[in-house]
Amino acid sequence: MADQDAPAAGARPHQRDLTTGPIGKTLLAFAIPTLGSSIVQSLNASINSIWVGRLLGEEALAATANANMVWFVLIAFTFGFSMATSILIGQAWGRRDVEGARRVLGTAVTFFFGVGILVLIAGELAAPDLLRLLGTPGEALPLAATYLRTFLLGTPAAVVLVALSMALRGSGDSVTPLYFMLLAAALDVVLNPLLIAGIGPFPALGIAGAGYATAIANWVALTGLILFAYARRLPLTLGGRDLRFLVPDRGQLGTIMGKGLPMGLQMIVISVSSLAMIGLVNAQGVETAAAYGVTMQLWAYVQMPAMAFGAAVSAMAAQNIGAGRWDRVDRITRIAIIQVTVITAALIGLFILFEKPALGLFLGMDSPALPIAIRIQWIATWSFLMFGLVLVLFGTVRAAGAVVAPLLILAVGLIPVRLGFAGGAQGWLGSDAIWWSFPVGTIVNLVLAWLYYRSGRWRKAKMAPTT
Known part of the structure; x- marks a missing residue:
């Protein structure tokens, strides 16, 4: 039942009505x-x-x-x-x-x-x-x-x-x-x-x-x-x-656990993939391991806009779905894709422009690991542009209650595709196969996420009623 005392947009300094404007x-x-x-x-x-x-x-x-x-x-x-x-x-x-x-x-x-x-x-x-x-x-x-x-x-x-x-x-x-x-x-x-x-x-x-x-x-x-x-x-x-x-409330608790479990499993999938990737990197020697570790420090900041916009899209789309404003949901997704692409591209450009001093801050300008870190960045960092699009699409479909498909899509891209390519392509690409596995896995994730989004099946998903 709707609450007649529901706050109007702007009723609180930081409270936003995400269904209008x-x-x-x-x-x-x-x-x-x-x-x-x-x-x-x-x-x-x-x-x-x-x-x-x-x-x-x-x-x-x-x-x-x-x-x-x-x-x-x-x-x-x-x-x-x-x-x-x-x-x-x-x-x-x-x-x-x-x-x-x-x-x-x-x-x-x-x-x-x-x-x-x-x-x-x-x-x-x-x-x-x-x-x-x-x-x-x-x-x-x-x-x-x-x-x-x-x-x-x-x-x-x-x-x-x-x-x-x-x-x-x-x-x-x-x-x-x-x-x-x-x-x-x-x-x-x-x-x-x-x-x-x-x-x-x-x-x-x-x-x-x-x-x-x-x-x-x-x-x-x-x-x-x-x-x-x-x-x-x-x-x-x-x-x-x-x-x-x-x-x-038993019903609410069941929904939180039932819908939250697949989203929590995504964190496990990411962790398993990361640990396996570290194992492949460590096999290349200490200099490569050091270069990868430092590059990951920079990647942590490059992927932040994607994660922030993914969460923002999820909240905004959820309010509009609750309000029955499906016409705004697609527009939210399109605009978020543009915004996250521009911000992430700017960050990647900034890191490339200052890559030597940024990486050298951790490794030292004379470190033999520095050229390896630069190569990793040039091969793999641009994949975070696509990663941002994946998280925006995931944010939208999750807002409707579709949580299993994003888990399966992410698992496919990170484990059989990324790890499979990183290990299997070393015979003809050498250690570069590890770095190329990032864009390869992310391309697969993006294609699958886009196909699922375009199919519209996620619109039929339901969260449990809140009344």
Whole structure:
């Protein structure tokens, strides 16, 4: 049932009605804060790695890298669940069904907090075993276990914070999540050296201090977001009789898990493909491995616009689908394709223009790995233009509830095609086969994604009703 008190467009400074107005301007204004959140998180991780490496050394840096990978595997599915939450809320918001959106939010908050607690307990009990499964070097294992156990203390807050951020984006607010990503990152960056080295009144906790810093930052940011929501009376805020929505609704929970699982599996597919690719690269020798590692640092930033616009398209399309504005959905997709192509092309051009100093910053201008890194960039980096188009198409079809086809398309492009080409074509391309596998796999993904989008089958998919 639609809520008569549904907020009008512009009723809140950061709340956008994504079903009306000029699509290009609205989409860009909505996507930029999402892109900002991704940049903040990446910079936060990079700066924390610098602190750990400089203050504790290479063993500690390796320990945190391994522990972070274990943590990522443990929570990978929550990304899919949070995306499903965002789409459900977006569709409800498009129908002006505020009560339905709040019902989804209440179920999601309780579910994500429960998942966070389970991950915390499992990680605390099995930290050393999980790290051994990953192949963590023996000398780094005790440090990694210590870091993981302290880092895990912030997991319930971290997953709920992500869920609330995705929920807000589903309701048309991408700015408020950026504020609290900034808060979490700033606290993390400041607390890391204080707790690692024991500066001022703070205890010297070593690598445990790095874990505690992140955990504290997540809990403070989550608390701040909740207080802000109530102080500003954000439309999704649960109060009074709406607090009953914190008792999970079986139907909503089933949809979040059923639709979120395939999206979470995509993170697993990406991780498996990445690990296998690293194995192929390592077989080429240490210089090639170093060159690839540095190139990946730059690629992390090149692909950010694609990820931000994919998420923005998903939220915007979901609202319009909920409002029955199918005429706008195709236009949103077309405009997003243009915008993400222009922004990604500009970034790639910038990196190519300054490739030697950018890569040399990590490797040194005299490094024998530098020419290899430059070759990798010239062969593979342009494929991220197509990757952006794939994520925009995926964002649109997911907004309707079609989540299995994107998973299958991604799996085909990344595993049999990319990995198959990287390994099978080395007989005639040498190590270049690994780098050419990126555009080859992405072309296959793009063709399949476009064919599925054009077929229109995704329009028949359904998310569970929010009432």
